[in-house]
Amino acid sequence: MVQSKPNLGAQTGAPQAFSAAEAxxxxxxxxxxxxxxxxxxxxxxxxxxxxxxxxxxxxxSYTLKAEVRLINGVFDPNNTTLAEVYSRRGRxxxxxxxxxxxxxxxxxxxxxxxxxxPLQLEVCRxxxxxxxxxxxxxxxxxxxxxxxxxSRNEPVxxxxxxxxxxxxGLACSLQHRRTPYIMIGTTVVAAIDAGPSPRxxxxxxxFKNSIGAYHPPVLTLVDRNFFRTLETGHVRNxxxxxxxxxxxxxxxLFELMExxxxxxxxxxxxxxxxxxxxxxxxxEVIYRALFSYMKHEGxxxxxxxxxxxxxxxxxxxxxxxxxxxxxxxHAVGIxxxxxxxxxxxxxxxxxxxRDRIVGICTAIGLSVDHPILxxxxxxxxxxxxxxxxRGKGGLWAPLPxxxxxxxxxxxxxxxxxESAVDAHHQFCITLPNAGxxxxxxxxxxxxE
Numbered sequence: 001m002v003q004s005k006p007n008l009g010a011q012t013g014a015p016q017a018f019s020a021a022e023a024x025x026x027x028x029x030x031x032x033x034x035x036x037x038x039x040x041x042x043x044x045x046x047x048x049x050x051x052x053x054x055x056x057x058x059x060x061s062y063t064l065k066a067e068v069r070l071i072n073g074v075f076d077p078n079n080t081t082l083a084e085v086y087s088r089r090g091r092x093x094x095x096x097x098x099x100x101x102x103x104x105x106x107x108x109x110x111x112x113x114x115x116x117x118p119l120q121l122e123v124c125r126x127x128x129x130x131x132x133x134x135x136x137x138x139x140x141x142x143x144x145x146x147x148x149x150x151s152r153n154e155p156v157x158x159x160x161x162x163x164x165x166x167x168x169g170l171a172c173s174l175q176h177r178r179t180p181y182i183m184i185g186t187t188v189v190a191a192i193d194a195g196p197s198p199r200x201x202x203x204x205x206x207f208k209n210s211i212g213a214y215h216p217p218v219l220t221l222v223d224r225n226f227f228r229t230l231e232t233g234h235v236r237n238x239x240x241x242x243x244x245x246x247x248x249x250x251x252x253l254f255e256l257m258e259x260x261x262x263x264x265x266x267x268x269x270x271x272x273x274x275x276x277x278x279x280x281x282x283x284e285v286i287y288r289a290l291f292s293y294m295k296h297e298g299x300x301x302x303x304x305x306x307x308x309x310x311x312x313x314x315x316x317x318x319x320x321x322x323x324x325x326x327x328x329x330h331a332v333g334i335x336x337x338x339x340x341x342x343x344x345x346x347x348x349x350x351x352x353x354r355d356r357i358v359g360i361c362t363a364i365g366l367s368v369d370h371p372i373l374x375x376x377x378x379x380x381x382x383x384x385x386x387x388x389x390r391g392k393g394g395l396w397a398p399l400p401x402x403x404x405x406x407x408x409x410x411x412x413x414x415x416x417x418e419s420a421v422d423a424h425h426q427f428c429i430t431l432p433n434a435g436x437x438x439x440x441x442x443x444x445x446x447x448e
Contacts (some may be wrong), residue, residue, distance in 0.1 A: 188238020
């Protein structure tokens, strides 16, 4: 409840200074629930005046609830998850990836027709080359007065891969300054990483994901049945994001991936063929990866702190990935493997542990080395960019300290960086294909 305002002086004449009691008072604002603009967001604040009536200080907090839910058959008419959200709103405004629309558009439309909910649909091509401010502006036209004119409490439905989750999430963050959205990730990257993430973004010049806002979906629905129609290369691409959490946070997940990773890749997470036991393993892997990721990402929603294990493999890769047009998962794989060798050089990791980390990547065909690492100037430039992004307090590169744990290197000197690159290359030339992965390049700058 809003407390009464302090006496700010008479209506005419010189303003009166606050009394000593008023100046020391902290006025807290806890707004009534009937005034809420959204069912997903709440907040409160406080204000305190100075002693001299020349300044005051305001602090405010903003609380959101974001749910992540594994689901089976999201477009099955008997599954009422989406219907329960949109039936009371009288329509569903949706942004759908072009490829997803081609594969699942009939099921999507049939679902909303079955539940008699009008569907207003924007089909969006979402290749890596489309991850631009122009794409975001096009989506804003659809959401705004020239299109559907969504309400600030009307959850937009976003269905697609990692690129679409980034650009559509950013568009929702800008529309009415904060329009909620529900995310259905149709790729592995979108389902377990980019989809539930609060970090929405578009690419900047020479640095990936450099323009964005913090705006998580209010609900993320993960249905691995979509993985059935993915190219195997895109399944592999997303598995890098599972491995990063296994290495830095969850040793059980690591062991599951070490034992079953190749089979999960081959069967697209048990969506090809009939294997009930593998399906249970697939669900456990997805759940553990999501839980581990959101345990750190979701509770540090605005990157207020840099102890972020989910940034493993993402310190140098944002600079070298676009330079050589690598698939994102392969760039992360190289970043993780190099990070493991760097940790070995620093005494944080044993040789056996480094070899296991590299081995879990190569077992599914992820890249673990690339000649671009030898471009030390580019690598140092990447560190410079990352320091800016992480607040100039340091590089804070997550590096493994064992299987399922990590620490953060505040700085990596040019000498250490160069010696680690050399050591990593000498190790990787002993590996099959010298550490090169399968389908490692963006053939058409296509979907992540």
